[in-house]
Amino acid sequence: MLIPPEISARLDDVHAVVVQGPPGIGRTSLLRQVAATADGSEVLTAEGVETETGLRFAALHRLLMPLADRIPSLPKRPAATLARMMAGDAPAGLPLGVAVLELLTRAARRQPVRCCVDDVHLVDDASRDVLAFVARRIASEPITMLFTMPDDRPPLPGLPSATLPGVDAVQFLAGTVPADVAAAIGRGCGGNPRAIEELTRTLSADQRDGRAPLPETLPLYGRVRREYDARLARLPVAARRLLLLVAADEQVDVRTLGRAAAAAGGDLSALAPAEAAGLVHEADGSMRFRFPLLRGAVYHAASDDDRRAAHRLLADVLAGEPAGADLRAEARRHLRRAWHLAALTPPPPDGPTAAGRTKADVGNGGGSADGERGAVAEELTRAAEVVRGNGDHAAASEAVERAAELTANPDDKAEHLLAAARDAWLAGRPHRAGVLLARLRPPHPEAALLGFRDLLRGEIALRTGTPTAAQELLLAAADRLGEPHRTAAMIALIHASEVDFVSGDERRYLRTLHRVIALRRGDESGAAELMFEFCTGMAATFERRHADAVAPLRRVLELSTQHHDPTLLSWAALTACILGQEDTALGLSVRARASAQVRGEIAALPRTFELSTYAQLWLGRHAGATSTADEGLALARSLGQPGSASFQLASLALLAVPRGDEPTCVVRARAAIAEADDRGPGMSVAMAHWALGALDLTVGRTTEAMARLRVLVTASGRSHPLVRMMAAPHFVEAALRYGDRGAAATVGGHFDAWANATGSPAPMALAARCRALVASDPAVAEENYREAMRLHRLGRHEFERARTELLYAHELRRRRGAPAAREVLHDALDTFRQLEAEPWVRACQGELRATGEDVRPERAHRPDLTPQQLRIARFAAQGATNREIAAQLYLSVRTVDHHMRNIFVRLGVRSRVELVRRLS
Incomplete structure (x- = not known):
């Protein structure tokens, strides 16, 4: 196992820590990994053994055995004390603790020392007291002491503790079960690796494939x-x-x-x-x-009797509680009471037993009359509708599923199961939704219910499964729904077209879009009008009719102000990205996320994070984009949505390029490609290759950059239409360095047509920069550089503006001499330093040296904080609340809370007042 970041950060902050966790979480594996990665360190290990808990200093003896030959070199008193202990003549008290500290300190002068003690709760009391004594006194010495123990024991007094987190089940089980099944197993097992292994080994084929409930x-x-x-x-x-x-x-x-x-x-x-x-x-x-x-x-x-008694007691207590003013709490109380009544009510004859009920429960439950079952099912359905409106889809799903089990009518049962599955999907439980849909068998095969079933199955498969299977389901759903359910049919077709959009299959994408457009009648609802305009604008974009695309796409943005549906807002955010209006896209994605959270539509959240990451990346807000991508990646994996995870990994690879962080870029890009491997080539894969090509360009590997980027920007290459446009400016630079001015001019011309059609400053600035690069006339080049910088200021993309300034300064130095270039270079250098874009800082410094200026490296302002922590600390020192900081940096409040705790630890402060003084 890898050492979790939480534990690594803790070890960076302190010299000793007690790591706790439940059975099977991997405490022993963690210590083995710590020992295995301790290159150049002296590793001392010991473990608590139950049979030795009565032997004084047994564990200490085991720990210090590798250092026994160094004991004679110690001063006389500690040497004698330790010699007696190692010989079995066990002294106690302060002298032994001081002697052990002296031995470890002297050993650490040769090489760092790591002490790893497993199951310290089973260590004999005498050894544990001495180890804790030493751990509380190591300060500046290169000594690390790591102890592990279960979470049901109190930690060692006076020592910091940390809880070992669970593993990501989707990654842990990659290749063995589908992502949504892995996510469900991970939730059930709390991320416990041993529990995940033990449970997975017992699964049936249907359980592995997501067709049957998990144990x-x-x-x-x-x-x-x-x-x-x-x-x-x-x-x-x-x-x-x-x-x-x-x-x-x-x-x-x-x-x-x-x-x-x-x-x-x-x-x-x-x-x-x-x-x-x-x-x-x-x-x-x-x-x-x-x-x-x-x-x-x-x-x-x-x-059986005790279970029924528990349900009856809870139902009676809930019924007897006074009504409150909180309507949400009241709705929840009514639902829980109905749930317990349902647990006491047997299902119809030959019906399925409820989850958590046995056949004995059925035989001994309350009355079996259809009227009683119908009344309880109706109460559950009404209560579920209320909590669903409050955004509690998980509770609504459980309630409606139980209502289905109490319902004898096949049509009503099927509708209940479909509603329960829809709620489960929205609550972020795709595996549960799939199991419910597998039970859904309408009595009439031609019923529209099958269309809605396939629509939901297709939507789930689109996010969690295989895109081609999702597309088949969605197209079948559109055919079944047809004119009587036109809006639902449109939604199915747009989701189906997303498969081709992501894969880059333009022909199939356009064919599906035109199927949607053909459904247009005239008098449309606001939501339908937005979808029609979206499809019309996207069709024109992919047919290279950029000028025709602008009007319908802008109409989508106008209509989006009237809606709160996360899916519609996400489509609008994508529209803003196509138009090059990243500020608008970011605002729409944040709105979509807030709406999804309020409405409890957890399944829609990863898509909103994708769009926020993309917008911030293009706006040059690298810190915010990185935090959003990290949070979106964790969420996508927890929900079993590998496509979204792949997109965030590719984005993180791109975000590592400006920093020149080659290891991170390569690891993230390869992970993005691997995550998308079974889903086929698509936008994420193209973005990952774009990141690798941009990295080659950044570090000066021109030939490699040219080869990678050429595949991405040519129509015959295995790329994606959007990445083809986004990577074009990088290709223009690579082609010119490579000496292929013709290829640079051709690709730059295509990019120029798209950028000018959007009317957005950010892409138009890049287009002007490309024109300046390929221009042979110095006057034309300078005119375009100046136009690019003017547009950059309107678009507020600081990193790209600084890149343009660097290129312009290089041109100025070559053609007009050093003085003309220096002011532009200083502006670029300040921006690159602010963004921690180290390769570009060095490039600017090299250009300044070429002008004859003596350049000295800037001293770091706050080396004990990361760049992100420093930004957050500065906002906090100015009086901003965590919520205000989160809004400013486009982070979650929880992420800011986490950073603030680490800032306080790293700076050794306990209040914001002290923080202000420390930063002054």
């Missing part, structure tokens, strides 16, 4: 399950009773749980041992299991 508990005889069962067995009876209430409903808030505990003659404080054991914790006002699959284990371990 609700871990394998009974798996190691992780045994360790958790042991923790459960150690709990008092009162705690186990309350855990069953939590297992019956994790969505009930803590106050309701407390009332239920009191009604049962207990108290919520009885859960304290379960919290201390790392089994449950409070989150979002509810009590949740730290290990999600533990919920099923607790629930199914209880008897």
Whole structure:
């Protein structure tokens, strides 16, 4: 396993840390990796062994054995103390701690020392006391001490602790199960690698393919399950009773749980041992299991009678609670009560049992009359509709699925299952949605319900599965929906066209767009009008009729002000990108993200992050784009959306180019290509190759840059139409350095036509720069350089403006002498320094030296903070709140919170007042 960034950062900040985590999370693997990567260091290891916990200094003896031959070289007293300890004559107290510290300090003078102690909770008390004593006293010495222990034990006193995070299940299981199945396994296992392995080994073929529900508990005889069962067995009876209430409903808030505990003659404080054991914790006002699959284990371990009693108690308590003023909370309370009533109601004869219910539950449940089932199903459906309107699609999905199980009518059952699947998809649970859709079998094959089913299946496959399969489903959905459901048919066709847009198949893309345009009638709704204008503008763009594309695309932007649907806003943001209006695109993508969050449409979020990253990249806001891409990548992987993950990886590769960060660029580009491998070549792959070509150009590998970029910008090359335009300015430079002025002029001319058609300053500035580069007349070149810089100022792309200034200054120095170039070079140098674009800083300094100016490197302003942390710290020092900083840098508030904590640690400050003083 790789060392998680959280742990690496912690080790950078302190010399000793206690790493904790649940069973199977990889504590031992972490220590092995730390030891394996300790090049040039003396590595000392020990581990707690249960049979040696009664042997004083057994672990310390094991740890110091590699240094035993150095003990005689110590001063007399520490040498004698350590010799006695190693011989088994165990002294205690301060002298031994001082002696061990002396030995490690002297060893560290030769080479850094890493001490790795696994399962320190099983280490004998005497060794643990000495190790903690030493760990609290290492300061400036090159000594690192890393201890591991489970999360149900208190950390060593006086030492910082860190929790080992889970793995990314999508990457961990890559190539073994589909991405959406891997994401669902990862959520159920809490990212625990051993649990993921144990669970995956037990899956059936249908479960692996996403056609059947995943297990609700871990394998009974798996190691992780045994360790958790042991923790459960150690709990008092009162705690186990309350855990069953939590297992019956994790969505009930803590106050309701407390009332239920009191009604049962207990108290919520009885859960304290379960919290201390790392089994449950409070989150979002509810009590949740730290290990999600533990919920099923607790629930199914209880008897049928105990489960029914738990549901009945919670239903009664929820019914007896007074109505509150918070409408959302009231809707949630009604839904939870209906859920528990449904758990007490058996399904129709021969119907499926509910998740979490056994056949014994069915036989012993409440009355079996159809009227009772119908009433409960109707109450669930009404409650689900309310919480759905509040954006809680996960709760609505569970409720409607249970309503389907209680419904005997096949048509109603099918509609309930489709609604439950749609809610599951919107809530970011594609695997659950797929399982529900697999159960959906309308009684009438010609029903429009099949069209809506295929539309949803196609949308899910588009984001999580194979694009070609998605396109087949979406086209079939459009055919089934037809004129009676024209808007839904349009949506299906636009989603189907996205497959060709991403893959770069222009012919098929245009064919599908024209199918949409043919559906236009006249009197359209606002949403339909936006979609028609979008398709009309995109068709003109891909037919190279750039002038004809501008009017309909601008109409899309006008219409977008009237809508809040995240999908429509995302299409509008893409439109703004096509028009070269990145500021507008960024604003629309942020609106789309906010709308998706408010509406609970989690599945739509990765697309909004893609568009935000793209816009910020083109605006030259590299720090903001990097943070957005990092956050979008993590989200896409957690939701099982590999296409979005591939796009963000390619963007991160591009963002590494201005910094000249070759390792990051290459690793990210290769990862983007690998992530998109089974989805076929597309925009992400083209962007990754563009990043590698731009990197070659940046570091001076002209031949390699020319070869890579030529494939991307020529119509016959395996590229993507948008990347063809975006990479054109890089190709013009590479071709001119290579000596192929004709190719540079041809590609520059194509780019010029597109840029001028958009009317946007940013692409027009790049087009003017390309014209200046290929111009043979010095006067024409200078005119175009000046025009490019004027447009750059309007477009506010600082990095590209500085690049243009550098190129212009080089031309000025060659044709008009050094004095004319210096002022332009200084402007460019200041910008590159501000953006930490080191290769371009060096290029500017080289040009300045060529003018005869003595250039000295600038001293770093704050070497103990990263560039991103320094920006955030400066905003904070000016009095900005975390939310204001997030808005300014286009980051999430959570990301800013994380950076602020690290800033305080790195600078050694405890308040914003101290931060101001430290930065002064």
